[in-house]
Amino acid sequence: MDKSTFEDRKPIINGPMHDSLRHDSAHKHVTGTADYIDDMPEPAGLLHGALGLSDRAHAEILSIDLSAVAAYPGVVWVFTGKDVPGINDVSSNGSHDEPLLAETLVQFHGQPIFAVIAETRDAARRAALLAKIDYRDLPHWSDIDGALANGSPLVITPMTLRRGEPDTEMTNAALRLKGQMRIGGQEHFYLEGHIAVAIPGEDDEVTVWSSTQHPSEIQHIVGHVLDIPSNAVTVNVRRMGGGFGGKETQGNQFAALAAIAAKKLGRAIKFRPDRDEDMSATGKRHDFLVDYELGFDAEGRIHAVDATYAARCGFSSDLSGPVSDRALFHADSSYFYPHVHLTSKPLKTHTVSNTAFRGFGGPQGMLGAERFIEEIAYAVGKDPLDVRKLNFYGQPGSERTLTPYHQEVEDNIIARIVEELEETAEYRARRNAIIAFNRDSRYIRKGIALTPVKFGISFTMTAFNQAGALVHIYQDGSIHLNHGGTEMGQGLYTKVAQVLADSFQVDIDRVKITATTTAKVPNTSATAASSGSDLNGMAAFDAARQIKERLVAFAAEKWDVGATDVVFLPNRVRVGEIEIPFPDFIKQAYFARVQLSAAGFYKTPKIHWDRKAGRGTPFYYFAYGASCTEVSIDTLTGEYLIDRTDILHDVGRSLNPAIDMGQVEGAFVQGLGWLTTEELWWDDKGRLRTHAPSTYKIPLASDRPKTFNVRLAEWSENTEATIGRSKAVGEPPLMLAISVLEALSMAVASVANYKVCPRLDAPATPERVLMAVERMKRV
Structure with missing residues (x-):
């Protein structure tokens, strides 16, 4: 389908799309009736998990004595990395540098070493404190300065953006200055912390409820640690109490631990870390240190930029590569740099592996650019806004439209x-x-x-940049919607439901919003990069298009009219000179054996x-x-x-x-x-x-x-x-x-x-x- 024809295909009559409709769960949020994973009825025989965390930043593990942990009243099982049936790794990028449970080496204070499964959450947490672990301490550094001073390795190959002749033109600039800016990190601090519930099924099957932005990744990770195929793992997400990027990869370890214990013990398992444990053991926004040199003229017009963006990445690569890349993508903010050289420096530190956070490196890159403008403004004695406007990108056709990464x-x-x-x-x-x-x-x-x-x-x-959606219309005219996007409070479910209701010209109450599940829409991307509505909205529209084309063909044949004479109106369909209520129209289509289900798909072009x-x-x-x-x-x-x-x-x-x-x-x-x-x-x-x-x-x-x-x-x-x-x-x-x-x-x-x-x-x-x-x- 040519997506450029979207506006042409949109019905003449305005539907729910573009209206200020309330969030589908807003009334539940404010009354406390919205069900999160910890609110779900607990399955019979549910056990609770807790983490055994390292108390060293960087050390070899010499010995582990878990006898007191296992003997604590209520403890059912204690397991380590050696008990993982498949691969003891939960890295999101295939780098195999993030063990689920550390075995011989710990690389940050608070790294999980073992897990405790007990009859109660309190018993599991208390037991986890009784482990006796001997370490041999190793040198550690926890910040960018320490990483630089100790020649820290990079967690991933750095990226360089270059355009023009920055070296030569920096020398030719009328004015030059050098500077440095420190940009702090940030904790996600969700209202709902990380949580996962795993329920064992027959044979190799397991169902996981996870507070995650990326159900398909949880599915893959659980499959890897259990050494089972993805088709044996079903991951469900109805809503999250906040995500902000921190639940793109960081939920992997909790889902994996719960799934391992569930399959081992044949009982449902829940992992819900305490807030302190959550903050200690999960990643945050990256700190950055930006070193820059600027060349500019007396008016404040930028001539050349040379900057390096060092990032505190933590002990593993996680998403630090694309995060530091995106910092460079936004190091121009809104400004045209005639000559530019930008380099990332993603540094390993002995801290929890930093991860996605709203903006994904973009805020750090953009903040650096605004510092550039501020520096120049003070140097030439002008209002920073005037310097900003002087350096804005130009309009198409001008010479000032090319980014440092060569996109117009x-x-x-x-x-x-x-x-x-x-x-x-x-x-x-x-x-x-x-x-x-x-x-x-x-x-x-x-x-x-x-x-x-x-x-x-x-x-x-x-x-x-792809998404899928599954749409069913039932005989009574009610509509079932499922797509790969997750709802973390941002209103994605409501927006996609509006798209679907608009497509069929029905009230939005007729659209049932259902939990995201890997069993219905496979191979989904994370709900991230601000693309949830773009991708999933178009996928749902594509599914609706397919069904509508079948309905139009059915109506044109049954009533002997042209396809253009079949028009979807609010809660009814006009066929020639008659109008049929939407439920009645759907009922007739069912009896005519019209397929009323479709899987939609969309991939971003260009x-x-x-x-x-x-x-x-x-x-x-x-x-x-x-x-x-x-x-x-x-x-x-x-x-x-x-x-x-x-x-x-x-x-x-x-x-x-x-x-x-x-x-x-x-x-x-x-x-x-x-x-x-x-x-x-x-x-x-x-x-x-x-x-x-x-x-x-x-x-x-x-x-x-x-x-x-x-x-x-x-x-x-x-x-x-x-x-x-x-x-x-x-x-x-x-x-x-x-x-x-x-x-x-x-x-x-x-x-x-x-x-x-x-x-x-x-x-x-x-x-x-x-x-x-x-x-x-x-x-």
């Missing part, structure tokens, strides 16, 4: 987005007022910043990527946005308030404006936490000390902007043939929070009369803001 930016609307927000947020007048306020204020200083977002949409692994060459078109399109934030800081304490934020964000022609608004607001606040309050800290023994809400500070309701104005760019429509001409909304708005860090930076810079760039690292905790203020006082 063909859908550029960033200038319009920024100009519209600049006007509605009254940026110029407020900036002038803030400068005047700072001139007369002794202790409180203000700052304001307006920053852009340009975010590429698609998996950079081309093969992942994309291709050559990593080795650093060239291609990895993204189908770009999503855009801009935010303007005003802050106030106390120069005596470093504390600050976010006074106001204005956002204009591009979601194309929104499938569901209410849900999209929620995604923009939530992403901004999550990004705000990453850049201000959320700080990860390991001690000198390699122990994560920020492992609970008592020590790790996510944003509170009081941290949100006091004035928070959010709008969608209602005039925008995707130039590519996406579902309903919509655009992805999951990841792009997180980077809107960069305006907060930039505004804090301006407030700090006012202490030195805006003479120098404060180089404020992230997260900008009150301590960091205060230290930056003190540095400014010495300028």
Whole structure:
């Protein structure tokens, strides 16, 4: 099917698509009746699992004595890596560098060494503390500086992007500067932590309920550790209490452990780690250290960029390769670099293996780019917004449309987005007022910043850009929908149901949304890369198209009319001059032996990527946005308030404006936490000390902007043939929070009369803001 014909095939009558319908589970969320895995009725004979974790950052295991663990009351089985029936590995990329249970070597504090299965969760957890393990300690490093100082190996081959003549042209630039920026990581901190329940079946079969964004990967991993084919493993996911990328690969170990125990003992097994264990044993957003050199002219126009992006990856590769790749893909933010050389440096550290997190490296790359702009603005004495606008990508046909990875930016609307927000947020007048306020204020200083977002949409692994859907229509006209996407609170199920209801022109209540399961739609990609609606919406549309074509052919033959005389109207079908209620029409089609089921499929067109060459078109399109934030800081304490934020964000022609608004607001606040309050800290023994809400500070309701104005760019429509001409909304708005860090930076810079760039690292905790203020006082 030619997907470019989507708009031509869409019915004339408007259906539920593009309406602000409520999330299908919203009423259940707020009343506490939404069933998560831990809410499911427990099967008879259910046993509980707990992890036995390493208390060393890097050491050889000399001996393990689990006798006291096994003897604890209620313990049924204790197992180690030697008891894994198949391959003792849960790596997501085939690298075989992530053991399910460490056998001879531990590589981070909190690494699972054994598992305990007991009658109660409390007994399993208490027993796990009784192990006696002898170690021989080895050198360890837990941060990027330590990795660099110790010549740490790379967890994967780095990527390089190069265009133009950066070496020569850097030398020829009128002005040059060098700098460094530290960008902190982030804990996912889901409302629902990791959890898995495995139920043994007959022969080699096992069913797993997992809180995962990637059911097919869980299926494959469980098959590998049990040494059984994928067709023996069924993975189900109805909903997650948050995912944010952390449940793309990190659920593997819990599902695998539960499945092994279930098949061994013939009983249902549940693994639900405590919050401390969850945070210690599962990966986070990557820290980055960006070293850069910039060449530019006296106006602030960028001439050349040379930058290296070192990342704390943890002990295994996990998804660090594509994460550090995507950081480079977004190292341009919204700006054209005439000559550019970018290199990733994914470093091994003796910490938990870092993983996907909303934005997938893009936020770190984009934040670095905004620092470039800020540096240049202070160097030439201009408003950073003017420098941003001067360096924006140009329109198609200009010489300023080629990215560092050689993709043309063909859908550029960033200038319009920024100009519209600049006007509605009254940026110029407020900036002038803030400068005047700072001139007369002794202790409180203000700052304001307006920053852009340009975010590429698609998996950079081309093969992942595919999706399937299964649609049934029953005799009574009710519709059953299943697809490969997972619901983690983002409203994907609702959006795809809207697509299906719109296709058949029926009320959305007629569409039954069912749990994602590998038994219905196989070989699915992770619900990630902001592509859930794009991929699964089109797959569902394709399934509906097939059924509708059969229905139209049936009606045309039965009533002797042309195909164009069969029209789907709201809850009815017009055939020639008669109108038939949808259920009656379907009943007649059934008795005429029309197939009322279809498997839909979609693959994203146009994309291709050559990593080795650093060239291609990895993204189908770009999503855009801009935010303007005003802050106030106390120069005596470093504390600050976010006074106001204005956002204009591009979601194309929104499938569901209410849900999209929620995604923009939530992403901004999550990004705000990453850049201000959320700080990860390991001690000198390699122990994560920020492992609970008592020590790790996510944003509170009081941290949100006091004035928070959010709008969608209602005039925008995707130039590519996406579902309903919509655009992805999951990841792009997180980077809107960069305006907060930039505004804090301006407030700090006012202490030195805006003479120098404060180089404020992230997260900008009150301590960091205060230290930056003190540095400014010495300028």
